[in-house]
Amino acid sequence: xxxxxxxxxxxxxxxxxxxxxxxxxxxxxxxxxxxxxxxxxxxxxxxxxxxxxxxxxxxxxxxxxxxxxxxxxxxxxxxxxxxxxxxxxxxxxxxxxxxxxxxxxxxxxxxxxxxxxxxxxxxxxxxxxxxxxxxxxxxxxxxxxxxxxxxxxxxxxxxxxxxxxxxxxxxxxxxxxxxxxxxxxxxxxxxxxxxxxxxxxxxxxxxxxxxxxxxxxxxxxxxxxxxxxxxxxxxxxxxxxxxx
Numbered sequence: 001x002x003x004x005x006x007x008x009x010x011x012x013x014x015x016x017x018x019x020x021x022x023x024x025x026x027x028x029x030x031x032x033x034x035x036x037x038x039x040x041x042x043x044x045x046x047x048x049x050x051x052x053x054x055x056x057x058x059x060x061x062x063x064x065x066x067x068x069x070x071x072x073x074x075x076x077x078x079x080x081x082x083x084x085x086x087x088x089x090x091x092x093x094x095x096x097x098x099x100x101x102x103x104x105x106x107x108x109x110x111x112x113x114x115x116x117x118x119x120x121x122x123x124x125x126x127x128x129x130x131x132x133x134x135x136x137x138x139x140x141x142x143x144x145x146x147x148x149x150x151x152x153x154x155x156x157x158x159x160x161x162x163x164x165x166x167x168x169x170x171x172x173x174x175x176x177x178x179x180x181x182x183x184x185x186x187x188x189x190x191x192x193x194x195x196x197x198x199x200x201x202x203x204x205x206x207x208x209x210x211x212x213x214x215x216x217x218x219x220x221x222x223x224x225x226x227x228x229x230x231x232x233x234x235x236x237x238x239x240x241x242x243x244x
Contacts, residue, residue: 002243009077011165013040019232048134051171055082072096088180096188111173135167148225
């Protein structure tokens with residue numbers, strides 16, 4: 001059985017993994033869903049200084065505090081950034097890296113590099129106008145679709161997301177990834193691709209081509225960008241199969 005550390009994307013906390021966590025534990029796995037500083041139940045810890053390094057430290061600290069080894073580290077969406085940094089620091093404790101509708105960042109990159117300049121400018125305006133200059137509120141669902149497919153999110157899931165999501169500390173998008181991001185050659189690497197990400201891969205986007213080549217293994221799941229909410233049990237089965 002595997003030891004999963006589940007790291008959610010922007011605006012989300014450990015709460016988002018509840019269904020997937022339960023289903024993985026029923027299959028006998030050890031599961032630690034992580035809430036990063038300033039999100040979920042840790043919303044009160046957010047400050048203007050909360051940045052990418054803060055979230056990298058959070059992930060490493062969670063593994064340290066629970067004495068975990070042979071870790072399968074799962075990164076959903078934004079979490080690709082801090083997970084990339086944390087993976088380089090976990091050394092022999094990391095057995096497997098799973099990117100869920102995401103891809104690892106290169107050293108020197110930041111989240112804002114992944115969107116067109118006009119989108120980055122609009123995000124900055126949202127932060128300035130509605131986030132006290134340092135927090136990015138969850139967009140309306142009509143706009144959230146620009147970040148990924150909403151397929152599978154019914155009224156119940158949308159209500160939960162709207163009720164539980166909190167503003168993302170914007171420093172986590174602005175800060176560039178520094179330090180070693182390399183992982184050992186023996187680390188298993190898995191991509192779980194949802195609908196839109198699979199479309200990008202099949203379109204042959206050059207910067208993602210490496211994810212369809214060894215040492216990466218790819219598993220597809222037919223749902224939108226938030227599978228822990230839209231297809232929680234199916235996602236658990238995909239993860240279970242990937243580590244089996």
